[in-house]
Amino acid sequence: MTRACPARPTPLARCRCRSSFLMLPATWSTARHNRCEDKAMLLIGYGNPGRGDDGLGPAFSEGMSARGLPGLEVDTDYQLVAEHAFALSEQDIVIFVDAEIGGEDSFSFREILVGTPDAMGSHSLTPRTVLSLCQTLYGTAPRAYVLGISGYEYGEVKEGLSERAKANLAEAEAFFLDWQAEQTSNLELAHA
Template sequence: MCNPCPWENATGSRGSRQRWQGPRAGPAGTVSEPRKPRLLLLGYGNPGRGDDALGPELISRLEQLAAEKQLPASLDITLLTDFQLQVEHALDLQHQDLVLFVDAHLTTSPPFCFERVRPDPVPSFSTHWVSPGTLLKVVQDLQGEAPPTYLLGIRGYQYELGEPLSAEAQAHLEDAIKRVLALLNQPDPGIWDALSATHSQPLEGLPA
């Protein structure tokens, strides 16, 4: 199972947020474009704790690509980072069509694991952290159903305070970015479900 790192990061602050959209509809009077699929990508972890920075670092790289207009213009993408998942993130998940969590992983086979997250029938809370399944259960209770949600767990190795990303984790991050870009080009829960069944399936195996 693609479990995130188990510790809590002692902070209550919310992270950074960037919403990126492709070109908007034309001037008034022209035919409006259909609504673009809404995708939330939320990377969480402590940037000052070695490989725990993998989630926020991936989102940072996507922000750079968005600024260079290299993300799909057909999507309404929200990029968000935080130190950990909190119950308040349920509001961010509302009205999304697809959600991707990105976190460091302690034990998965390199370079990463990828799986569907389901609402937890027995949610559990702590002071600073909730599990992905618990967060989906909160969303389900708020709006009747939760959006299709997935977790990308990137293999990390060192988590000491003040350490940079390890060389191994940096290499896995590059593979994970390629996977995320491939997913964004095929924003279909059916395709993502098929891919999640194989975890770290090679990129060339992405269903057409």
């Protein structure tokens, strides 16, 4: 009769760029580490493209994805859910992009901090709640920002943005491209 050798605990490795991110050595590869070195910035555009201007978030993320910006990972979704907290845990910076109802300007941009999460429901979560979940579940949270793009037509079931929303989208894209280039430069200095 042969006896099985007791399994030894698998040691964990730390990514040099993200001291709080632990991973099993078998999953720690050069490709994975290069992603850290390529700057970890995530953009999540969310909303419903089938509800007129509510599709501003997805339209923004699709536009940024098509540009293939270095150091920027792009995600598009209908709504924020608890599973997004894991994606945030691997990032240095996250930008949530959504349509904004009643905005006075073409877009708004603000930083959000980890704090008391907004009310949690089963339908969708707010950016602050996802950020707080990330901190609670993974012990880390990225710098986080919300880019709200003003929209005007939400009531009907229709695809496509209103002309005013398209103009706001273009202004938000121009702002973001400048901001993202500056942040990428800052991250390169921090990771050097």
